[in-house]
Amino acid sequence: MNRNLLKLLLPAAIILIWEAVALYLNNPFVLPDLRAVLSVLSSPTTDIMGSGSLLDNGKMSLFRVTLGFFIASCLAIPLGLAMGRWEAARDIAGGLLSAVRPIPPLAWVPLAMAWFKIGLASMSFIIAFGAFFPVLLSTLAGVRSVKQSWLEAVSMMGAGELNLIRKVILPGSAPEIWTGMRVGFGIAWMCVVAAEMLPGTSSGLGYLIMYSYGWGQTQIVVAGMVAIGIIGILIDQLFLIVERRWFSWRANDR
Amino acid sequence: MVLLEGKRQMKLELKGIGKEFDQGNGKQVSVLKDVSFQIDGELIVGILGPSGCGKTTLLRIIAGLERPTSGEVLLDGEPIVKPSPRMGMIFQEHALLPWLSVIENVSLGLEMRGIPARQRQETATKYLELVGLQDCASSRSYELSGGMRQKAAVARALSLEPSLLLMDEPFSALDPQTRAQIQADILRIQEKTAKAIVLVTHSVEEALILSDELVILSSRPGSVKELIKVEIERPRDRMNPQFLEMRETVLAYLNGGKQ
Ligand SMILES: Nc1ncnc2c1ncn2[C@@H]1O[C@H](COP(=O)(O)OP(=O)(O)OP(=O)(O)O)[C@@H](O)[C@H]1O
Ligand SMILES: [Mg+2]
Numbered sequence: 285m286n287r288n289l290l291k292l293l294l295p296a297a298i299i300l301i302w303e304a305v306a307l308y309l310n311n312p313f314v315l316p317d318l319r320a321v322l323s324v325l326s327s328p329t330t331d332i333m334g335s336g337s338l339l340d341n342g343k344m345s346l347f348r349v350t351l352g353f354f355i356a357s358c359l360a361i362p363l364g365l366a367m368g369r370w371e372a373a374r375d376i377a378g379g380l381l382s383a384v385r386p387i388p389p390l391a392w393v394p395l396a397m398a399w400f401k402i403g404l405a406s407m408s409f410i411i412a413f414g415a416f417f418p419v420l421l422s423t424l425a426g427v428r429s430v431k432q433s434w435l436e437a438v439s440m441m442g443a444g445e446l447n448l449i450r451k452v453i454l455p456g457s458a459p460e461i462w463t464g465m466r467v468g469f470g471i472a473w474m475c476v477v478a479a480e481m482l483p484g485t486s487s488g489l490g491y492l493i494m495y496s497y498g499w500g501q502t503q504i505v506v507a508g509m510v511a512i513g514i515i516g517i518l519i520d521q522l523f524l525i526v527e528r529r530w531f532s533w534r535a536n537d538r
Numbered sequence: 539m540v541l542l543e544g545k546r547q548m549k550l551e552l553k554g555i556g557k558e559f560d561q562g563n564g565k566q567v568s569v570l571k572d573v574s575f576q577i578d579g580e581l582i583v584g585i586l587g588p589s590g591c592g593k594t595t596l597l598r599i600i601a602g603l604e605r606p607t608s609g610e611v612l613l614d615g616e617p618i619v620k621p622s623p624r625m626g627m628i629f630q631e632h633a634l635l636p637w638l639s640v641i642e643n644v645s646l647g648l649e650m651r652g653i654p655a656r657q658r659q660e661t662a663t664k665y666l667e668l669v670g671l672q673d674c675a676s677s678r679s680y681e682l683s684g685g686m687r688q689k690a691a692v693a694r695a696l697s698l699e700p701s702l703l704l705m706d707e708p709f710s711a712l713d714p715q716t717r718a719q720i721q722a723d724i725l726r727i728q729e730k731t732a733k734a735i736v737l738v739t740h741s742v743e744e745a746l747i748l749s750d751e752l753v754i755l756s757s758r759p760g761s762v763k764e765l766i767k768v769e770i771e772r773p774r775d776r777m778n779p780q781f782l783e784m785r786e787t788v789l790a791y792l793n794g795g796k797q
Contacts, residue, residue: 433633436603437691441647441698442623451646455637536680537636 422464
């Protein structure tokens with residue numbers, strides 16, 4: 285059977301069941317029907333009750349997540365390379381990091397608000413926390429996956445530490461780092477929506493969902509959720525395309 | 539095509555090399571003991587010895603990848619304390635970087651030396667032609683067969699024009715035909731580029747086909763048991779009586795007899 289058909293099977297079934305239950309309940313506050321949700325989704329540029337359009341809020345969320353994710357990557361990749369390469373860096377930073385790691389990003393919300401007030405800064409802080417650890421850990425794993433023989437072969441060419449990092453360690457661990465970034469972005473995306481649901485925010489998909497919920501507009505809530513899912517998938521695909529284009533050597537290298 | 543880089547007299551001296559490894563439980567294990575010999579000029583020197591006698595360790599010490607516990611290695615009178623591009627190493631596992639194409643692998647050393655792109659390309663192509671891989675310049679290492687990978691590794695090691703090539707059982711994973719062919723390539727390349735080669739091998743035949751001199755190590759801790767000059771005329775024939783006789787002699791040394 286066609287594999288693409290197979291992939292569509294489950295989503296189609298769920299939509300059917302949803303529609304059946306919605307019709308049966310006949311209560312749009314609990315479960316809106318497909319048509320209501322689609323009509324919201326099909327006009328993404330229409331303003332929704334003065335809180336901005338789906339598209340504007342989506343862009344806002346994307347901007348925030350990108351900023352926080354960028355900050356996290358800029359910190360986690362160099363730190364991971366240093367910790368992977370130098371024992372001293374591992375000794376200095378390792379303990380603190382493993383103590384901080386179990387704290388969920390959202391637990392930082394109160395402190396983030398106390399330090400940065402409500403706004404872009406506190407939001408980026410929380411998102412960065414969400415993305416930081418996956419990127420850091422995979423960078424560490426990446427450095428560890430670099431073969432000793434690669435390093436030795438290149439040091440035989442007279443490479444110093446800096447060249448070893450630039451020419452061997454960084455490209456050699458890039459596939460792992462990229463996978464970590466992909467995971468990290470997924471987490472950051474969850475964090476941004478959650479953070480936007482907090483009181484005090486006034487834009488973003490998370491905000492839109494909470495705001496519409498307050499007005500009993502469940503079809504907008506569901507449309508917002510679908511939008512979050514679609515954007516998540518698209519970005520993940522982007523990561524995968526790059527992975528296949530640039531890092532196929534990893535799968536082929538035995 | 540003339541590739542001769544101009545004769546460069548090189549001299550490698552090993553002076554009383556000893557090596558001990560920590561066994562982890564605080565005990566030391568002695569792997570090499572007082573290994574001394576020297577190589578003058580563009581010779582091929584084969585190192586033979588029982589498994590575990592420290593051949594790889596010795597080669598890594600010569601390369602500067604490992605520091606000896608005692609003694610020193612001198613290349614043209616200068617002590618080797620870290621890897622030097624004056625030596626090229628060919629590892630048992632090709633050790634090509636899989637994210638680079640073959641030609642990028644070969645020109646990497648030139649790039650780090652700051653040589654302009656055009657010239658890099660030229661030099662790398664020259665050495666790829668020498669090993670017969672010019673048609674695979676843009677392939678990745680994983681797209682090549684085992685023998686081709688080793689040839690690419692040879693081209694890479696040659697690209698920085700070292701005076702000494704180190705090889706650690708580079709052909710042991712290859713099938714006999716490929717192996718014989720690549721051995722012939724090595725001889726041809728050595729003649730054209732005038733290099734000294736130190737070759738670690740398990741195979742007495744390989745050592746006798748290639749080497750001008752043999753260093754036979756004793757079992758662990760490895761020390762020089764015998765230095766032999768191989769004075770069989772080239773090209774060497776495995777069936778030649780002189781060759782067979784020499785083979786018996788070497789095998790006898792390896793098996794502990796004949797003092
Ligand atoms: N880094 C190390 N730490 C501890 N022991 C080591 C280390 N490297 C090698 N050894 C030990 O030194 C001895 C010699 O190893 P080496 O690899 O040099 O032998 P070899 O002659 O190359 O053997 P083979 O013919 O099997 O390749 C072995 O007993 C090995 O266990
Ligand atoms: Mg060995």
